[in-house]
Amino acid sequence: xxxxxxxxxxxxxxxxxxxxxAEPNRLNILCNLGMECRPVxxxxxxxxxxxxxVSFHLRALREAGLVRPERRxxxxxxxxxxxxxxxxLDDMWNWVxxxxxxxxxxxx
Amino acid sequence: xxxxxxxxxxxxxxxxxxxxxAEPNRLNILCNLGMECRPVxxxxxxxxxxxxxVSFHLRALREAGLVRPERRxxxxxxxxxxxxxxxxLDDMWNWVxxxxxxxxxxxx
DNA sequence: AACACATATGAGTAGTAACGCATATAGTTG
DNA sequence: CAACTATATGCGTTACTACTCATATGTGTT
Numbered sequence: 001x002x003x004x005x006x007x008x009x010x011x012x013x014x015x016x017x018x019x020x021x022a023e024p025n026r027l028n029i030l031c032n033l034g035m036e037c038r039p040v041x042x043x044x045x046x047x048x049x050x051x052x053x054v055s056f057h058l059r060a061l062r063e064a065g066l067v068r069p070e071r072r073x074x075x076x077x078x079x080x081x082x083x084x085x086x087x088x089l090d091d092m093w094n095w096v097x098x099x100x101x102x103x104x105x106x107x108x
Numbered sequence: 109x110x111x112x113x114x115x116x117x118x119x120x121x122x123x124x125x126x127x128x129x130a131e132p133n134r135l136n137i138l139c140n141l142g143m144e145c146r147p148v149x150x151x152x153x154x155x156x157x158x159x160x161x162v163s164f165h166l167r168a169l170r171e172a173g174l175v176r177p178e179r180r181x182x183x184x185x186x187x188x189x190x191x192x193x194x195x196x197l198d199d200m201w202n203w204v205x206x207x208x209x210x211x212x213x214x215x216x
Numbered sequence: 217a218a219c220a221c222a223t224a225t226g227a228g229t230a231g232t233a234a235c236g237c238a239t240a241t242a243g244t245t246g
Numbered sequence: 247c248a249a250c251t252a253t254a255t256g257c258g259t260t261a262c263t264a265c266t267c268a269t270a271t272g273t274g275t276t
Contacts (some may be wrong), residue, residue: 006139006201011132013204014197018130024123031114040253053235055254065207074243074252088203089122093114095196096121099173148223161265163224182222182273
């Protein structure tokens with residue numbers, strides 16, 4: 001187990017990923033995307049965000065390689081690059097949920 | 109699998125966690141901490157950060173329940189609240205590493 | 217009690233990131 | 247080609263956050 005032996009560079013890479021996931025709208029886009037490819041307009045409708053804002057977040061996710069654009073006619077469909085991300089998010093969420101029930105967060 | 113069915117509140121909770129992990133110095137502190145409890149002065153020495161800054165980050169981690177302070181004489185030792193976090197970070201890291209090797213990130 | 221050490225905290229600052237507006241680009245249809 | 251739709255992007259603003267400095271609080275020692 002290499003848990004306590006991360007290099008400085010490793011930490012930065014991980015942080016870059018966490019920074020992307022740390023924005024509610026962005027995380028919401030990822031979760032809403034799920035396994036399916038969806039056009040931007042769908043995401044706009046699903047999230048209620050402005051088109052500009054959705055494009056702004058999609059750009060960040062795209063540049064990090066988390067999502068992949070796919071042109072289909074006039075539409076651009078966005079897809080998760082790797083569905084494993086969903087299970088990682090699930091693991092994280094389960095942990096958070098467990099901690100909540102254990103009352104670990106309630107000391108504040 | 110509930111991956112694509114997160115509620116708004118769930119997303120916010122997860123984001124709060126990711127926001128904490130998205131800061132390199134903070135993530136570094138967590139990783140340096142590992143399984144052991146260490147006094148603030150140790151963390152200051154290990155990270156090279158100012159004492160004020162370390163306290164600033166420890167406070168954030170403490171208020172989120174990720175670390176737990178433990179007074180021992182004049183020192184305050186900080187410990188990871190749940191070592192499972194380390195394995196989650198490990199999972200994340202392994203995924204990031206894998207993606208790098210697959211070249212998923214190199215399209216930018 | 218006075219002092220030294222370990223840590224926390226309040227205030228101010230600087231850098232960054234999310235967002236909206238206006239506009240550009242690319243595709244489709246007439 | 248003109249009009250329309252879908253998406254991207256440059257710019258300016260605002261809000262947040264990491265950080266530093268100065269200082270407070272708490273603990274052990276003499």
